[in-house]
Amino acid sequence: MNNIYTKIFLFSFLIISCIWIYYKIITLNYFYSNKNFNIYNYIICMLNKKYLIKQIVSLFPIILLIFIIRLFIYEPFYIPSGSMIPSLVEGDFILVNKFIYGIKNPLNNKIIVNNKFPQRGDVIVFKYPKNVKINYIKRIIGLPGDIIFYNYKNKQITLYNKKYIKTYIIKYKHLEKSNLINFYENPTKYILLKKLRFLQYTEHINRLSHKILFIPEIKDETLKIYKQKNMPLYTWKVPNKCYFVMGDNRDDSFDSRYWGFVHEKFLLGKAVFIWLSIQKKTNSWFFKIRFNRIHKIN
Known part of the structure; x- marks a missing residue:
């Protein structure tokens, strides 16, 4: 909000x-x-x-209850883009747990009471640091103190920490045509799909696994990579109270690789559940509900 x-x-x-x-x-x-x-x-x-x-x-008591729940506990959000495909797709309505990271002042978003700290693999909703009027949803890859190296050629992540050096385990799988139809409804917008090879792989973070989508033929050259001071290109050290986030759709996500880190003061909460998913028909007011997409978010 x-x-x-x-x-x-x-x-x-x-x-x-x-x-x-x-x-x-x-x-x-x-x-x-x-x-x-x-x-x-x-x-x-x-x-x-x-x-x-x-x-x-x-109706005051009801309004009060809704006000408290929406402001401090849970808030619904709508997914307007494909940056989190295949985990989240356009048309998904999600529920965000706003209490999990602590109780915040709704006017300045400062933490009043601490709860849990964000973990690697959490799907979070936050205010875009460059424009706080816009809300983003991405997955946490790096925690404070982590050093992250991103290989733009094979899209692989290596994470360096004081305790360990971790290369995420990746299992590749070619996407079938039917999968692409579910992801992209507008053929004119994604006209190059027939000529490009999509790969879907599984990434494991903190005992959680999720699907990642990318196109091997596309290199990270369309946007300017965020260059951190005193660090090599494609390498970042996560500052204190900050997080490094990325979209699951690696080649269609505007994330920390391009604009930097997310400070904890911008965090709104953790996405926990898809409670509704609708698929709009082209040039029509009609839509259908995708019941198979109503599930917990990993």
């Missing part, structure tokens, strides 16, 4: 809260001051005092 929407929601919530408290006080005063009180007279009284407004204000 962007800060501007948070402020609007908070301001509206405070106004409704004040009105709700005001009407509750009036109702209680009426109840205790009227000895001949009965339900019929009470209803008449309510109708004479802008009943409709009171009914709306009576």
